[in-house]
Amino acid sequence: MIARVTARFPATENVLLGPGDDAAVVRAADGRVVATTDLLVEGRHFRRDWSSARDVGHKAAAQNLADIAAMGAYPTALLVGFAAPADLPTAWADEFSVGLRDECAAAGAAVVGGDVVSSDTLTIAITALGDLRGAAPVRRDGARPGDxxxxxxxxxxxxxxxxxxxxxxxxxxxxxxxxxxxxxxxxxxxxxxxxxxxxxxxxxxxxxxxxxxxxxxxxxxxxxxxxxxxxxxxxxxxxxxxxxxxxxxxxxxxxxxxxxxxxxxxxxxxxxxxxxxxxxxxxxxxxxxxxxxxxxxxxxxxxxxxxxxxxxxxxxx
Amino acid sequence: MIARVTARFPATENVLLGPGDDAAVVRAADGRVVATTDLLVEGRHFRRDWSSARDVGHKAAAQNLADIAAMGAYPTALLVGFAAPADLPTAWADEFSVGLRDECAAAGAAVVGGDVVSSDTLTIAITALGDLRGAAPVRRDGARPGDxxxxxxxxxxxxxxxxxxxxxxxxxxxxxxxxxxxxxxxxxxxxxxxxxxxxxxxxxxxxxxxxxxxxxxxxxxxxxxxxxxxxxxxxxxxxxxxxxxxxxxxxxxxxxxxxxxxxxxxxxxxxxxxxxxxxxxxxxxxxxxxxxxxxxxxxxxxxxxxxxxxxxxxxxx
Structure with a gap:
């Protein structure tokens, strides 16, 4: 499945080494990398009868890529952990990966790695990376009266x-x-x-x-x-x-x-x-x-x- | 829980912004970052009756940090997604975080972020980051006859x-x-x-x-x-x-x-x-x-x- 799915993920100039090795290598041009992670659990964060597999791929990527943008950074890469029941249709995983890919493309990022395991509970773990391009990160603690x-x-x-x-x-x-x-x-x-x-x-x-x-x-x-x-x-x-x-x-x-x-x-x-x-x-x-x-x-x-x-x-x- | 657990995680010089914001910022001194992700699912990758919470923390960190080392890189940071049943004892999560922290310390890395959600299946998603310090990544595809x-x-x-x-x-x-x-x-x-x-x-x-x-x-x-x-x-x-x-x-x-x-x-x-x-x-x-x-x-x-x-x-x- 990994091979089929990673074939869908085009690299960008930020991908120095993509899926298939022990780890990926991603450009972090200004000497820093922004990183965030989120889990999505079926029944709590999405329902398969209310969202298509492609929707869930979009949403899983979007909520992590948004965290990168919220620091003032440009998304560069995504890693995906996919824990799925043995009876999950292959087509669901395929469509999920298309959604993931398309949302990454919309944000300028690439999928660079992942892990697929078996679980009774369909669970998606996303990590997004980003590049500040020399800017200071915009944190939560800088608001001042009058702003x-x-x-x-x-x-x-x-x-x-x-x-x-x-x-x-x-x-x-x-x-x-x-x-x-x-x-x-x-x-x-x-x-x-x-x-x-x-x-x-x-x-x-x-x-x-x-x-x-x-x-x-x-x-x-x-x-x-x-x-x-x-x-x-x-x-x-x-x-x-x-x-x-x-x-x-x-x-x-x-x-x-x-x-x-x-x-x-x-x-x-x-x-x-x-x-x-x-x-x-x-x-x-x-x-x-x-x-x-x-x-x-x-x-x-x-x-x-x-x-x-x-x-x-x-x-x- | 996040606040209690992140209090356990000392920063290193590589942590420019630790847990608590939309995303962390980690030093990637040579302009590249090595990244890998793995999922651990209870009953498949560990059993709570065979391993202590602290053991599982060590193991979850170790298997990802090892992937960073296998690229020829130095581990710098870890992000952890934690999906747990509502009845998981608080002490289990606490001890898990101690194991995670101690294994990171052994490898020179720091925990910089995470996400905690509720799930019927205890699931741990780890992403590790690393620094090649100027070296080329050691991939799987460079072996030559005679080596x-x-x-x-x-x-x-x-x-x-x-x-x-x-x-x-x-x-x-x-x-x-x-x-x-x-x-x-x-x-x-x-x-x-x-x-x-x-x-x-x-x-x-x-x-x-x-x-x-x-x-x-x-x-x-x-x-x-x-x-x-x-x-x-x-x-x-x-x-x-x-x-x-x-x-x-x-x-x-x-x-x-x-x-x-x-x-x-x-x-x-x-x-x-x-x-x-x-x-x-x-x-x-x-x-x-x-x-x-x-x-x-x-x-x-x-x-x-x-x-x-x-x-x-x-x-x-």
Whole structure:
């Protein structure tokens, strides 16, 4: 299987030695490498009846490549561990690898190695590597009072897609479904933010408020979000209308934007008066204090957990 | 858990940014990074009743760090994905992390990141990174007819340890048990081999003959092993005597050395007349042709599979 699958993975100029040896060798031109790892477990992070194999390949790659971008780096390489039940159809693994390859290509990265083992539980372990190209990594702890808070990428669509699937109301909502199945992180925006002088940045995997909370805690500041600057896209509004009609949601589009996870948008803070390109939306300000407020109040998060993502105890570091 | 566990992981000078952000940043001083990944699944790669949590931490790290050494590189960093059932005792995860930390320290590496998720199947995903320090990677495909074939590290002990555990005869055989539970790869020998001009190298994870077979196939050569140069250590001879007395083995110590896996010794080929340090044992010669012979004959490998390692479909790339 490894041989069949690795044949799908074209090398890039960053791949000095690809799959097939004890280890791969990847260019790290500026003398540093950015590295992150994530696990996806069937039934917790994806369902085979809700996502195709190709979708899962896209998503597994995307959530790791987004972490690279969130440091201000360019993704270069991916390693994949694949633990699968003996009865997993070969076609599933093949299609998974196509999704993995295509998402890597979208981010400029290459699959350079992996491991395939047998397991009762279909489990995917991804490690992504990246190149800062001489820039300083954009960490979570650099936000300062007065900084702008801005986001780029989808907010809330993936969580609404998951809610629609849970409710059996997915038909007719392609934007949300696609966002759930194949999140589209704005990869180039990561290094762009670094060039613009971003003081802190994070990949939004757990939900905007929660992830801004990580920046606030790490930086020792508060973050004040203005809800009027969050504009729910039409696809999200329509999804919530469908859910409400079906008796399946009492939450607003804004709720989804604030607390829905897995879109893998980027949130960053920038020095005051930074002129941001149009793909970045300013949604608030860094303030003295701690925690995250929305329109001046502490948002109620209790009970939101179960629409953030597929049941999951993920706890990243 | 992440916070508690990462507190155990001391940084090294190679760690530019450790756990806690979207990704880690690791020094890759010569502009390249060596990277490899492996999965370990409970019941297939380890058993909690046969290995302590600390043992599993050592072994999970060692098998990946050995792959880095087998490229001629110095291990620098480890990332760990940890998928565990909700009822896994906290103490198990803690002890696992101690084993991981200690094995990394033995190899000069640091744990720089990870991901913890919930799963019905205890699964460990490790990615190791390494630094070639300016040397060319030692691949599998450079062996040339006339080269010496040499090994360093244990051969057969880990497989004998596993056989003793299967047979319920483990008592009194600490060498074999320790080799199974905490393989001790000869990390510094990897870069040393590169400096000595090794033409090919591999980590012996599947068994000497099988892994030499990978070098032979990749290099388009044959390999002739002389069994008289393989000297079974006393601990292995005693283990086989115990197994035979118990009616649990008809295999010889030599069989274990040729086909037993998971010791994570290193096998390498060197130009003719290379003067090798004493920790390397010359066991044969690279020849024209293909495949691996022992004393001029093709060894019978059928039926050996089930004593090579814990039941497993591992297929690395």
């Amino acid at each position: 702008l808070v801005a986001v780029t990428g989808n907010l809330g669509l993936a969580a609404a897609g998951l809610a629609l699937l849970h409710a059996g109301q997915a038909e007719g909502h392609p934007d949300c479904l696609t966002a759930h199945r194949r999140p589209a992180p704005p990869y180039p925006a990561g290094p762009e933010a670094a060039r613009l002088g971003a003081t802190a940045m994070i990949d939004i995997s757990d939900g905007l408020l929660q992830d801004l909370g990580h920046i606030a805690a790490a930086s020792g500041v508060g973050i004040a979000v203005r809800s009027a600057d969050l504009h729910p896209p039409a696809g999200l509004v329509e999804a919530v209308e469908t859910l409400i009609r079906g008796g399946n949601a009492v939450r607003s589009p804004l709720d989804y934007m604030l607390a829905g996870g897995e879109d893998h948008a980027l949130a960053a803070t920038f020095p005051p008066r930074t002129s941001l390109p149009r793909q970045w939306t300013v949604i608030g300000t860094v303030v003295d204090g701690d925690g995250v407020t929305v329109d001046g109040a502490i948002p109620k998060l209790s009970g939101w957990d179960h629409f953030r993502r597929t049941p999951d105890n993920s706890d990243r570091s | 010496l074939v040499a090994v360093t590290g244990n051969l057969g002990l880990a497989a004998a340890g596993l056989a003793l555990l299967h047979a319920g005869q483990a008592e009194g055989h600490p060498d074999c048990l320790t080799a199974h539970r905490r393989p001790a790869p000869p990390y510094p020998a990897g870069p040393e081999a590169a400096r000595l001009g090794a033409t090919a190298m591999i980590d012996i994870s599947d068994g000497l003959l099988q892994d030499l077979g990978h070098i032979a196939a990749a290099s388009g050569v044959g390999i002739a092993v002389r069994s008289a140069d393989l000297h079974p250590p006393a601990g292995l001879v005693e283990a086989v005597e115990t197994l035979i007395r118990g009616g649990n083995a008809v295999r010889s110590p030599l069989d274990y050395m040729l086909a037993g896996g998971e010791d994570h010794a290193l096998a390498a080929t060197f130009p003719p007349r290379t003067s090798l340090p004493r920790q390397w044992t010359v066991i044969g010669t690279v020849v024209d042709g293909d495949g691996v012979t022992v004393d001029g004959a093709i060894p019978k490998l059928s039926g050996w599979d089930h004593f090579r390692r814990t039941p497993d479909n591992s297929d690395r790339s």
